[in-house]
Amino acid sequence: MEAILSDPAGAVIGLDFDGTLSPIVPDPAKAVIHPKAPEVLADLGAHVLAVAIVTGRPAATALELGPGLADVPGLVVLGHYGFERWEGGRISAPPPPPGVPRAEAELPLLLDSLGLDGVAIEDKGRAVAVHTRRSPDPEGALAKLREPLAELAEKHDLVIEPGRMVLELRPPGMDKGHALSLFLAERAARSVMFAGDDLGDLAAFDAVRDSGLPGVTVCSGSAEVTALAERADIVVDGPEGVVALLAELATAFTRP
Template structure:
């Protein structure tokens, strides 16, 4: 892959030890699938990340999933897994939870989630194919496997927003999903804090969904060179309109990361 010309990317290549590579998980490192529990990482991603991690200042996955789930879905029966990437940090639940060096740190679950767990099955009753995913610190409603995913999502948007308001939660929309989670953290804040922690001198963030727009904003707001990468899809176009580089899904993200690694290795 020929690397595109961009000032943020050039800064990363010129000073890799000061660079932070931020990545979403679903739709960016793993293809979007009907069942979230089956969203396995692109088979070549862990190996590419492991090589890249030797050259850059930090690699962080910022995801709506719990860190433990991202690790499990990033495991491999043969070859490296996410857990094998040197120095990897996973910021789960949009930054509420953190995995690093085999240890997860997390706040107590938000009390309003218990009411959400009780009420959501009643709200979605009668909508065939709707899947409720309990993430521990958040609960998501997926409509991808319903007969009319878009229409079902729109019908559920109002009742789910009302439930969020009653329980002190916020609704995070995504690709045929509505997630109820605690307020106060998003991918932009999580990424900004990590950049400050690592004293980053450049940043690249790759994402695919509406929740990644906050991380794109953080890249723009950071007082360092940055590059925004969209893992392109036909379902969500808002990121492509804001991105500096658009690639073709997780396979394209892996190829971009491989090309960066090869350039840094002089090959």
């Protein structure tokens, strides 16, 4: 943190979206960014090397759910765990993998065969997520789905990304840690902060540790996932705490 404060022009601030900048909600389509986050990130963006949102969401979806994010100076959104990139109003990405739509086509029949109610399928373009949060027994449904979804993923050359009441089928070869590492090298960063809340963010925590840079990891704490809190340098109370921490940082940059 001292390195970030003393040399903000060399700092990359990396952030997850859901559960970190946006509260977790039963329906992912109804998620919305913390109302103060865009302004706080804009303040940060005026001082640091880069602000990067690293998310499993499509980049365009994160921007839709975060009005004002597109105006953050120098913002980069690494969507689909880094397969996709939004910067300066443009999205770049490789062609979508064929295994995702094939797996998605098989999911309704699979869920029906397991007799699961309240389980939702989310089409994420380059990935497909199965949410159990609205099921009568979310944890039980998640446990029942793990093996069948792992078999389906293997069949279509995909991998499983576990999360908070969700299992996501996505292409292999990229994760938040790899995406963050590549971005740090690209920008020749001199320090790094990363804030996340879920299991997929552990790879980014590893990237901070392995970067060789002065770095700090922040957990957006919740009762659902404790693994990040055990690994984080700083634990705050959900998105409200993340935004408050970032606001303190932005204020510190402007002090004489």
